[in-house]
Amino acid sequence: MRSWLLVLSVGLFGCPASHRYAQLIRREASPPPVTVFRDVRVFTATDTIALEHHDVRVEGGRITAIAPTGLDVTGARVIEGAGKTLVPGYVDFHAHLTGSPAPPWAVAWPDEDHNGRALLASGVTSVMDVGGEVDKLKALWKRQGDPSWLGPRFTYSGQIVSLRDGYPTSMVKILYPWPASALADQRFSGPVSNPLEASAAVDWRLHHGAHHIKLAIASVPLNAQTMPPELVSAAVKRAHEKGVKAVAHTDSAVHALRAARAGIDALMHGIHLGELTVADAQELKAAGVVVSPTLVVFDRAEQLVQFRFAPTEVERRLYPESFLTPFSPDVARTKTLDPQLMEWLGKLQEDHDKRVAAVKTLYDAGVPILVGSDAAGSIGCLAGGAFLDELRLLSLAGIPNADVLRGATVLPARFIAGPNADFGTIEAGKRADLVLLDGDPLADITVTSRIANIMQGGVLIEKVD
Ligand SMILES: [Zn+2]
Missing domain, CATH: 2.30.40.10 (Urease, subunit C, domain 1)
Incomplete structure (x- = not known):
């Protein structure tokens, strides 16, 4: 098939x-x-x-x-x-080793070996992979002891546990024409419709060697159905019964709190749609979640649609010109994206200041801020380069440099490997x-x-x- x-x-x-x-x-x-x-x-x-x-x-x-x-x-x-x-050594808390950051108009074959080399060349010696085909990741994981694998050490979650027809299926469908969309969907989504399926989805991933579970509770496009609390709870509960952590892709404060109330361990993006109040941040702190803002994801998306995408000096060394040219303003200007996606991107731009402020609100409430770049998982998040750029964006958002560095090293290491992490x-x-x-x-x-x-x-x- x-x-x-x-x-x-x-x-x-x-x-x-x-x-x-x-x-x-x-x-x-x-x-x-x-x-x-x-x-x-x-x-x-x-x-x-x-x-x-x-x-x-x-x-x-x-x-x-x-x-x-x-x-x-x-x-x-x-x-x-x-x-x-x-x-x-840096730890990227949010990577997709089997993904590609190419724009939808210049789809590229994912290249896990290049992703690995680009990350390691940027000082990233460990990553947490939070979405990809579980069998592919299992095979890659086995290569870690092999000299042929020149990349970070990693753990993986496999396909994202997602609501049937919700995100990421809902996004993939409008981003790529069928059947490319079906192919991409198969790679990233693991659709479920009821609590029993959500629980079984966790078991299936763990059976394939997954080290943690990733869920999606997000509105892309803005009218997309999101995973209801009982499904979120079923998946998180099963993950915890099996002794593994559960992390979630969330966007708004409502979805972040839904995940936190179900016992989620980490939010893999910051609050990037709407506002985060101090009371919300305090609730997230009380729930014991950690947050990875991934400001670079939204920054790159904005750059692309505002025709000002400019790869960093590091990225120009890591990626060939053929890969970077389709991002250039001259090329991007000639492309059109689905109106539903443009609506989401419009909201993202409108909420720019709110999402930057939310990072500081979380930090001030005592929520640990972990550095994740969505390496090779989001459009324009070039492996390695996006991670280094995220450090800069978090510092600009008001996080003291020492805490940015702790969020890029010890905090994700302990999340991944426990309090006695050996890295x-x-x-x-x-x-x-x-x-x-x-x-x-x-x-x-x-x-x-x-x-x-x-x-x-x-x-x-x-x-x-
Ligand atoms: Zn991601």
């Missing part, structure tokens, strides 16, 4: 583009037994302050010592850190996933993009020109 759809869609609508992606990175050929980052500023992420003039020793893929500079470096490889800052912090005994930055990100958030070195599990990731 799947290949039949594929052949028909290719026949009717032309072949999705294949791009020639650059290699970008490689693992160093023979990592020495010991590496010392010498005389460096260390942001451990266990705190909001940095340690000045410290040495960090790495051995056997783990961090083995952090001490004021002066560690014995006999026989060790030394990486000089003066003026630089060592931070934990996300710089502490003795933890996995040596590290990023060396040229400058001080606590003083200037854009320093997070000025990457001097990336280390994953004690192995340096080298740039390939």
Whole structure:
């Protein structure tokens, strides 16, 4: 059925583009037994302050010592850190490794290997995948120990548990012509109609190795039906019975609260339709949810429809020109999108200031803010580049840089792997996933993009020109 759809869609609508992606990175050929980052500023992420003039020793893929500079470096490889800052490897809380961020008028074959390389080249050493075909993700997950996988370590949720004909089906249908829409829908949606099906959908994903469950409670287009509370509750309850977390794509305060009241663990987007009151934020805090605002998702969508999409310098290195050209104002101006989608995009632009303010309201209420970029999952969210841009947008929204960095490291690590996560912090005994930055990100958030070195599990990731 799947290949039949594929052949028909290719026949009717032309072949999705294949791009020639650059290699970008490689693992160093023979990592020495010991590496010392010498005389460096260390942001451990266990705190909001940095340690000045410290040495960090790495051995056997783990961090083995952090001490004021002066560690014995006999026989060790030394990486000089003066003026630089060592931070934990970044964790993208919202990625789609098997997706593509291409615009609907230039559909591209998803390329998970390029997505992985682009993320890792941006310092992202771990991600949480929150939507994709579960079998494809299971196969990819098995490649993690294999040298052929050059990308972040990850966990996955598989297809999104969604209301039959609700989002994402409702969006895919207006974004792509049939049968391409059916194909895309099959990749992302897992439609359910009643609590029994919602519960069974959770079991099916877990049976296929999923590590968490993702739900969708969103109005795209604006008149789309959304998942009623009893279905949300059934899915979340089943996930928790099975010992896994449940996360949700939500848009408005109403939907965020519906998810929170059902016991959801994380909201994968901020409040981007309508307003969030202080009382709402306090309720979300009391419910114990974490929120990933993904400001970059809405920023990129606005840029595209306002004909001012401009890939960052990082993105121009990560993606070939053939991939980026369809986003350009000259091309975008010649395209039309479905009126229902334009209506949603109009509302998004109207609520621009409200969604930025909501981030600060949540932060002030004590809700943990986690950094997610929707890498390769939303149009224009280029893997790696969108993550670095999200750090900048969160800082602009009023989150102190130290908390932006904690939201990009320790907070998602602990959400994914529990309080004893062996990544996300710089502490003795933890996995040596590290990023060396040229400058001080606590003083200037854009320093997070000025990457001097990336280390994953004690192995340096080298740039390939
Ligand atoms: Zn997403």
